[in-house]
Amino acid sequence: MTITPRxxxxxxxxxxxxxxxxALARPTVGHLDPQFGAIMDEVAELLRTTFGTENRVxxxxxxxxxxxxxxxxxxxxxxxxxxxxxxxGLFGERMADALGRAGAEVVxxxxxxxxxxxxxxxxxxxxxxxxxxxxxxxxxxxxxAADLEGVADAVHADGGLFLLDCVTSLGGHPLDLDAAGVxxxxxxxxxxxxxxxxxxxxxxxxxxxxxxxRRSWYFDLEAILGYWKAPGEGxxxxxxxxxxxxxxxxxxxxxxxHEEGLDARWxxxxxxxxxxxxxxxxxxxxxxxxxxEQLHPLLAVRVPDGLEEAPVxxxxxxxHDIEVSGGLGPLAGRAWRIGVMGEGASLExxxxxxxxxxxxxxxxxxxxxxxxxxxxxxPTP
Amino acid sequence: MTITPRxxxxxxxxxxxxxxxxALARPTVGHLDPQFGAIMDEVAELLRTTFGTENRVxxxxxxxxxxxxxxxxxxxxxxxxxxxxxxxGLFGERMADALGRAGAEVVxxxxxxxxxxxxxxxxxxxxxxxxxxxxxxxxxxxxxAADLEGVADAVHADGGLFLLDCVTSLGGHPLDLDAAGVxxxxxxxxxxxxxxxxxxxxxxxxxxxxxxxRRSWYFDLEAILGYWKAPGEGxxxxxxxxxxxxxxxxxxxxxxxHEEGLDARWxxxxxxxxxxxxxxxxxxxxxxxxxxEQLHPLLAVRVPDGLEEAPVxxxxxxxHDIEVSGGLGPLAGRAWRIGVMGEGASLExxxxxxxxxxxxxxxxxxxxxxxxxxxxxxPTP
Numbered sequence: 067m068t069i070t071p072r073x074x075x076x077x078x079x080x081x082x083x084x085x086x087x088x089a090l091a092r093p094t095v096g097h098l099d100p101q102f103g104a105i106m107d108e109v110a111e112l113l114r115t116t117f118g119t120e121n122r123v124x125x126x127x128x129x130x131x132x133x134x135x136x137x138x139x140x141x142x143x144x145x146x147x148x149x150x151x152x153x154x155g156l157f158g159e160r161m162a163d164a165l166g167r168a169g170a171e172v173v174x175x176x177x178x179x180x181x182x183x184x185x186x187x188x189x190x191x192x193x194x195x196x197x198x199x200x201x202x203x204x205x206x207x208x209x210x211a212a213d214l215e216g217v218a219d220a221v222h223a224d225g226g227l228f229l230l231d232c233v234t235s236l237g238g239h240p241l242d243l244d245a246a247g248v249x250x251x252x253x254x255x256x257x258x259x260x261x262x263x264x265x266x267x268x269x270x271x272x273x274x275x276x277x278x279x280r281r282s283w284y285f286d287l288e289a290i291l292g293y294w295k296a297p298g299e300g301x302x303x304x305x306x307x308x309x310x311x312x313x314x315x316x317x318x319x320x321x322x323x324h325e326e327g328l329d330a331r332w333x334x335x336x337x338x339x340x341x342x343x344x345x346x347x348x349x350x351x352x353x354x355x356x357x358x359e360q361l362h363p364l365l366a367v368r369v370p371d372g373l374e375e376a377p378v379x380x381x382x383x384x385x386h387d388i389e390v391s392g393g394l395g396p397l398a399g400r401a402w403r404i405g406v407m408g409e410g411a412s413l414e415x416x417x418x419x420x421x422x423x424x425x426x427x428x429x430x431x432x433x434x435x436x437x438x439x440x441x442x443x444x445p446t447p
Numbered sequence: 448m449t450i451t452p453r454x455x456x457x458x459x460x461x462x463x464x465x466x467x468x469x470a471l472a473r474p475t476v477g478h479l480d481p482q483f484g485a486i487m488d489e490v491a492e493l494l495r496t497t498f499g500t501e502n503r504v505x506x507x508x509x510x511x512x513x514x515x516x517x518x519x520x521x522x523x524x525x526x527x528x529x530x531x532x533x534x535x536g537l538f539g540e541r542m543a544d545a546l547g548r549a550g551a552e553v554v555x556x557x558x559x560x561x562x563x564x565x566x567x568x569x570x571x572x573x574x575x576x577x578x579x580x581x582x583x584x585x586x587x588x589x590x591x592a593a594d595l596e597g598v599a600d601a602v603h604a605d606g607g608l609f610l611l612d613c614v615t616s617l618g619g620h621p622l623d624l625d626a627a628g629v630x631x632x633x634x635x636x637x638x639x640x641x642x643x644x645x646x647x648x649x650x651x652x653x654x655x656x657x658x659x660x661r662r663s664w665y666f667d668l669e670a671i672l673g674y675w676k677a678p679g680e681g682x683x684x685x686x687x688x689x690x691x692x693x694x695x696x697x698x699x700x701x702x703x704x705h706e707e708g709l710d711a712r713w714x715x716x717x718x719x720x721x722x723x724x725x726x727x728x729x730x731x732x733x734x735x736x737x738x739x740e741q742l743h744p745l746l747a748v749r750v751p752d753g754l755e756e757a758p759v760x761x762x763x764x765x766x767h768d769i770e771v772s773g774g775l776g777p778l779a780g781r782a783w784r785i786g787v788m789g790e791g792a793s794l795e796x797x798x799x800x801x802x803x804x805x806x807x808x809x810x811x812x813x814x815x816x817x818x819x820x821x822x823x824x825x826p827t828p
Contacts, residue, residue, distance in 0.1 A: 067698055070482060071474040079691060082475040090692060091472035093452040094463040094643045096770045101451060128645065129510050129665065132687035136665035164664035256688060262475045264509065264645060264690030282663075283545035284510065284517035304775075306513035307459060307637060309645030311471060312693065317448055389477045394685075 072383065073415050076391035077206050077364060078234065079256040079263050080407035081415065082315075086261055089318035090311050097293075097308045105317055106308075107297055112320035116259075116328065117232075117251065117269050118242030123287070125294040126265040126316055128309050131233040131254025134266025135164060137285040138229060138252050142270070143198065144279055145169030150191045152176075152183045152201035155208040156394050157231055161200055168281075170197075179396050180354040180366070185213040189220040198227040203251075204235035207394045209366030209403065210355045211239060218247025227274055233257060236267065237323050238335045238363035238407055243269065250274040255312070258335070258363050260408035261319035264312045323408075333445060335362040338411035341441025342404065343367075345420045348434040349427065354401060363411070365404040366397075375399060378426050386422040413442050453764065454796050457772035458587050458745060459615070460637040460644050461788035462796065463696075467642055470699035471692050478674075478689045486698055487689075488678055493701035497640075497709070498613075498632065498650050499623030504668070506675040507646040507697055509690050512614040512635025515647025516545060518666040519610060519633050523651070525660055526550030528578035533557075533564045537588035537775050538612055542581055549662075551578075560777055561735040561747070566594040570601040579608040584632075585616035588775045590747030590784065591736045592620060599628025608655055614638060617648065618704050619716045619744035619788055624650065631655040636693070639716070639744050641789035642700035645693045704789075714826060716743040719792035722822025723785065724748075726801045729815040730808065735782060744792070746785040747778075756780060759807050767803040794823050 074081050095102050106125075114124045127137050139161075143149060149170045151162045154177035165172045175191045177183040183201065192199055199221045203212045212230075221228045230251040235241050238258030243251055250270035256263035270287070278288050284306065292303040323331060339362040343353050350370035353360065369375040375392065376399065382388050393401030404419070420438055424431035455462050476483050487506075495505045508518050520542075524530060530551045532543045535558035546553045556572045558564040564582065573580055580602045584593045593611075602609045611632040616622050619639030624632055631651035637644035651668070659669050665687065673684035704712060720743040724734050731751035734741065750756040756773065757780065763769050774782030785800070801819055805812035 067470060067473070067486065067695065067702075069473045069476060069695070072476050072480060074475065074477060076477055078688060079475050079477060087472040087474070087692075089448060091468040092448070092450045093468070094455065094460050094637075095450060095453050096455060096457055096460060097644070099453060099764065099770065105448065129514065130687050130690060133510065133514075133665045136663060139664075160664065167662055167664060254688070256475075262690065262692040263478070263688040264693055281548050282517060283520075283541065283548055284514045306511050307635070307644040309511060309643065309693070310460060311463075311468075311643040311696075312645055312690070314448065314450070315692075321448075383480065389480065391477075 070387060073388045073418055075405045075410050075415060075419050076389040077403045077405055078254070078407065080258070080260050080405050081409040082260055082262055083322060083409055085322065086315050086318045090262065090315040092311070092314050094310050097310060098302060098304065102310060103302060105313065106294065109313060109317050109320065110294065112324060113267050113269070116237055116320060116323060119244045119269050121269045121271045122296055123275055123291065124269040126255070126313060127268045128306060129266050130263055131252065131266050134252025134254065134268050135161060135231065137266065137268060137287065138250060139164045139168045140282040140285040141279050141287040142227060142229070142250060142274055143168050143170050146171065147197035148173060148195055150175060150188065150196055150199040152188060152212070154181060154183050154210065155179050155202065155205035157202045157205055157207060161202070161231065180208045180210060182210055182213050182359040185215040185217050188217050192220050194224040196226055198229050200229040202231040203241065204232060204239055204361045204363065206234045206364055208354055208397070209361050209364040210359050211235065211361040214246050222247060234361065234363050237331060238411070239361055240332045255316055255319070258407045259316070259319045259323060261315045262312070264309060265316055335406060335411045336446040337442060338416065339365055339406045340446040341438050342406060342416050344441045345416070345434040345438035348437050349423055349429060351402065363405065363407045365406055367402050367404065369400055369402060375402065381426055382422055388419055388422055451768060454769045454799055456786045456791050456796060456800050457770040458784045458786055459635065459788065461639070461641050461786050462790040463641055463643055464703060464790055466703065467696050467699045471643065471696040473692070473695050475691050478691060479683060479685065483691060484683060486694065487675065490694060490698050490701065491675065493705060494648050494650070497618055497701060497704060500625045500650050502650045502652045503677055504656055504672065505650040507636070507694060508649045509687060510647050511644050512633065512647050515633025515635065515649050516542060516612065518647070518649060518668065519631060520545045520549050521663040521666040522660050522668040523608060523610070523631060523655055524549050524551050524579065527552065529554060529576055531556060531569065531572045531577055531580040533569055533582035533593070535562060535564050535589065535591065536560050536583065536586035538583045538586055542583070542612065561589045561591060563591055563594050563740040566596040566598050569598050573601050573607070575605040577607055579610050581610040584611050584613040584622065585620055585742045585744065587615045587745055587784070589735055589778070590742050590745040591740050592616065592742040595627050603628060615742065615744050618712060619792070620742055621713045636697055636700070639788045640697070640700045640704060642696045643693070645690065646697055716787060716792045717827040718823060719797065720746055720787045721827040722819050723787060723797050725822045726797070726815040726819035729818045730804055730810060732783065744786065744788045746787055748783050748785065750781055750783060756783065762807055763803055769800055769803055
């Protein structure tokens with residue numbers, strides 16, 4: 067099996083550092099081996115810091131980010147529950163879908179793809195008889211960050227749950243779950259954390275876990291917590307065999323995040339986003355999200371009028387070994403989604419991307435590259 | 448992160464060959480990269496051969512083996528369906544549990560832990576109004592293989608589905624799903640395939656997929672098949688981001704299985720099981736399963752009377768770096784479960800185990816080791 071390495075600047079997976087790949091390939095040990103238990107404790111603690119939470123229930127679920135969404139629904143939502151669901155892109159849409167399948171009454175709050183849902187519209191849609199309000203913090207389909215201002219207070223005033231998808235924002239876009247009043251959230255390993263895909267970091271506070279649903283055997287959080295015990299809670303009980311090596315990789319990836327520090331990392335992502343935005347703008351690709359609504363880890367841009375984007379994207383992948391993602395849904399053929407995630411949020415890979423795109427368009431790369439470098443010289447506040 | 452390597456001779460994970468760890472650590476690429484698509488096609492084809500099936504629907508699900516069980520329930524069983532469920536150990540018990548959570552009417556067919564369920568008892572419990580019959584092919588909690596004789600004919604006569612858990616048997620115990628008339632089955636990556644835990648090989652025939660349930664978003668087989676397309680079915684559609692590196696590892700693990708060949712591999716597991724059974728018997732550990740009911744990849748033995756097993760097992764792990772598993776449920780404290788899986792089904796690791804156990808019991812290893820070697824010299828038919 068020969069793999070040609072690619073520079074992963076799409077919507078994820080993102081570039082996986084060699085340190086993380088090395089950790090992934092450490093010798094597999096048993097899921098009840100005490101040395102693995104110690105790694106689990108550290109992963110849980112590193113995840114707490116990354117999420118900005120003190121929740122005891124903080125762990126990586128044995129599934130991809132979408133599995134985290136399923137677990138959130140299976141474990142916190144009962145059939146008949148009313149759930150207010152923000153929909154302004156593919157990932158809000160699929161949450162509404164998953165909630166509907168679970169028998170929830172879904173109240174949709176929509177915004178155009180590429181725009182934020184104003185927090186006041188979410189609050190307006192909230193009602194005392196609702197069980198939960200859900201919103202996507204980082205819409206990977208449009209590169210838009212959510213407005214969370216005041217949402218938690220409104221929801222909590224009626225005893226409701228505030229639920230968040232932070233798949234693409236975790237570790238790359240400012241987020242402090244406890245400060246934002248989020249009751250439960252899920253993420254993915256393959257975005258700003260730079261681990262391979264396959265794990266869903268998950269967290270829930272005591273309010274969220276008061277009435278756990280147990281429809282699913284695999285995503286039965288109560289049973290999973292018997293294995294993901296906190297230190298001092300006694301021996302771990304087998305539920306399912308943990309994905310040992312993936313958890314090694316996540317441990318290393320989170321260690322890298324904390325060596326840099328969250329504040330520095332968020333600032334770097336903001337700078338990288340703005341620098342690349344300027345460079346791509348020089349090439350005729352304008353950002354979809356208006357100023358102030360952008361998600362730093364994902365730059366979604368409109369493709370210049372008249373450009374057939376798919377063949378360019380294919381050449382970028384096959385001739386330059388650089389991956390960017392196309393648009394989804396209403397944006398198919400009209401947008402590119404460029405990852406600014408972890409290792410990908412730095413000057414060197416962005417230089418490679420801008421140079422290659424200029425080449426494929428038959429443009430002089432000098433202007434765009436100079437915009438990129440200027441962007442990096444003036445850090446975004 | 449320092450990991451002390453262990454010899455994994457428990458109930459799984461099993462020893463992961465260096466070739467598989469190397470594959471695991473290959474550069475991550477995108478889930479829609481054509482070079483990854485080619486690997487997916489090969490994995491699906493290798494899995495078909497391993498399962499003994501021509502089912503178009505054959506793929507690794509993005510979850511552990513238990514997730515494969517959940518997917519089987521979520522996708523094939525509707526609330527109110529009557530399902531005959533064999534229960535003769537922990538894994539039959541948990542399937543009954545999962546079916547009950549899904550709203551199925553569960554008809555339990557039980558046998559003592561450590562014994563087979565005679566096929567005629569399963570057939571007797573079958574009724575024309577049932578939707579499916581489920582049995583665990585390799586009960587990892589007791590080391591017993593299932594008797595499938597005639598079950599498919601009885602179930603199919605009424606249009607029912609024959610469902611199988613082959614987590615511990617796949618690639619280590621004779622199994623040909625199509626010949627046995629199995630309609631759908633799941634497995635795990637970390638048993639006889641020797642990949643790390645984290646993937647659930649899954650297969651289903653056209654009969655099983657006629658009326659797919661779509662309660663779960665994550666385990667929506669119809670949507671997953673839009674991504675796991677067969678060659679000639681057109682472009683893959685994104686459902687969730689596949690666990691890229693784990694699939695590299697599974698590809699390499701399946702390649703190793705097929706370099707050896709299934710018949711040779713099954714024969715080796717049978718020989719390894721019998722050789723180790725003789726050696727452990729010399730040490731006073733007698734197999735739970737009677738002759739003819741044993742599961743080759745897992746030797747479950749009764750702990751000698753008067754031996755406090757947990758401290759011995761702990762010393763085996765911490766002082767000799769060898770993992771074996773304790774008993775579960777009614778067998779807790781009374782049994783050991785020793786893996787005979789893939790790389791673990793060979794003379795060298797078994798010699799290390801027998802030597803270490805003899806040492807911990809203060810016994811002369813000569814007799815047991817000679818029994819082991821004799822066993823390897825006379826291949827089990």
